[in-house]
Amino acid sequence: MSFTDFDNEKDAVDLVTDSMFSVDFLKEISGLIFSEDADKVSVADFYSQWLERSGSKEHKIPFSLGIIASYLYTGILLTKERWFDLIPNDSSQEKLTEWGLSSISYTAAKKSSPSVRYVIKRMRNALGHGNIKVDVPKEFINKSEVMQKVYFEFYDENMRDPSDTFHARANLESLASIVRSIQSVAHKDVRERAKEQA
Incomplete structure (x- = not known):
């Protein structure tokens, strides 16, 4: 069930393009916010320009979905690489719920x-190998529903054992909850170690 067909390749390049547009928008609006013209340009005028x-x-x-994909890469892949041991190796329903995995x-x-640790590791592997797919409903969804109705799918196959597969499907709201959980334990750990070094 690899997500490597041409349609997924086209979707992947769109994610990269959208991410680039979003980062450029943030760069440009940050420049305006800290300029002398900040109070002279409306948001609508800035957007048009x-x-x-x-x-x-x-x-x-x-x-955009591109900036959300970038958020997942930093929030799951990067944090998993640096603070993997802080993620609970616990499969209790309480811990799965606490980390946003029960949904x-x-x-x-x-x-x-x-x-929790296993699921996040396998999601990280799927991200690392680009084996993700975005599922946007065909029917129109308004902006307030994006987090609930847009899903990411993750597929991971163990290269040493092709029968060891993992598949996950999560909406953006659940994924944001997972990223917040990882960031929270990593941030707490870094703050505590910074105090020890002070």
């Missing part, structure tokens, strides 16, 4: 009761 400068012939929403669906061929 930014679109024109970007050369885009279509509207680009700064809160996502996942299957692990070799683990009947995967721990």
